[in-house]
Amino acid sequence: MQRLSVAEDGDGQRLDNYLAKTLKGVPRSALHRIIRSGEVRVNRGRAAADTRLALGDELRLPPVRTADRSDAPAAPPREFPVVFEDEQLLAIDKPAGVAVHGGSGVAFGVIEQLRRARPDARFLELVHRLDRETSGLLLLAKKRSALVRLQDQFRARETGKVYAALVAGHWPARLKVIDVPLHKYLDADGERRVRVAHADDGGGQRSITLVKVAHAYAEHTLLDVTIKTGRTHQIRVHLAQAGHPIVGDDKYGDFAANHAIARGSYLPGLRFERMFLHARRLAFDHPADGRRIELEAALPGDCSRLLAHLGDPY
Template structure:
């Protein structure tokens, strides 16, 4: 079983951090310097990394750079003292072999369970990518091609080559291919098929938590929602992403008056507590289907992940009691 990481309470750090000089290899060429540092500087808060970049302490070939600077093979990167973990500190990430839906030399597509983050950070020590790397120590390159929310299950692509990763990033930026999710929403969905086009804006709560809202100042977002099955007070819908904004499906559905069952950010506490009493303790959002061109060959791929047993069971319960 995958290990669901607990929130960090402390970290083991080197007492005398020092400057490090790293030569950039071919697998890291083309990566943003901020993303590279987040990966290399395990345990260091992102705010410290960005402060070091802004102050000029991080340098590439002895020159100052911005956070979005792209590294090239052979670059010499200066990493300032950031209180890095000791080099001989044992790995504490438990390995896990997630269910594989598709794999070749370019990428591996897994079926991610709900409740596990895709990567460490934001209060968790590790996620899918760290556990996958721990389970495959021989792999030279494993990087997330996109993201899924922690409570969302389903198809997640991990690139095994930088060339494939860049191609996948470019494909998602251009909204090529199809990403299809299934969600159980509160309410009797009105239309059999509906386009939701509402701009989305990120914001922070007073407690510093990230949220998204519909706002004219936000980025354009487009979701196509199709009714799959009605259960009286609830509806199973299919949501196709035509853009890839943070929390897009969750906010589009909630702002339309149909929040997702179990959503702790945009849904109803009363509904979530009701389903918890029924034994359903997650958000009902599942990345069910990916239809994409292969990042290297261009071959059309149709990948599917069935609904998890917990989701199937609650649908059977609703069917019996509607």
């Protein structure tokens, strides 16, 4: 057994995130498995993945096998388009296809690349996360106090997050609220998946998504989506279960339609090889002075080109 005492860099972190940082090379699926089984103890008691750690907490961990990272490539230094930055925080426009952090088969992500690009930064941590294939606004804290205050806002749902999503078919304008519980599970390959919770799931979490039609096209609809709860894959699963999967979604979307758009057979002259989900707006209270910050990130060029190829909206 391994025993750890939480230092200042772990104060306020979720248990699963702390373990991912501490036990480098262990897949997140394995970390969640040992947490669920009760093998991880915090101050001698069982804890959940979202348990917030405090300075001085005592952790007991079971033996785990870490991947050999001696030959793993170091994260290359990389800066990302900056939307807002001051001494407290950094907001970037994350491109699609880039993970926010390493793990689960990904050698490195945004946070590792930014730390390499900013070797003098004393503190730099993710405030929240975006799926690898989701582009748009991503918030990072440059001070521990800022991280705690911003994460408190996210947990209390005091932030405003709006996503642009292009979905298949004609979204019914009357469908503005999706209040459907979701259940997380691991598939046969150990991949994290989410489904609509059944009555016998027990672990289903209430999940609320607000949907507004931005533009309607001949065979697609561009939506503004606001999430009131921050569940894993929430937007993707909610829109798919409503019968309108996100274009390019390789987990919950229409494989044949995605393939046709990706290879250019659906729209001649255009290949679209990503998921059309973009975090376009983020609002929060500044962690230092409380002023309301509202940030915008324009649609990426590939998304704008796809919309132009769909013709005039109506």
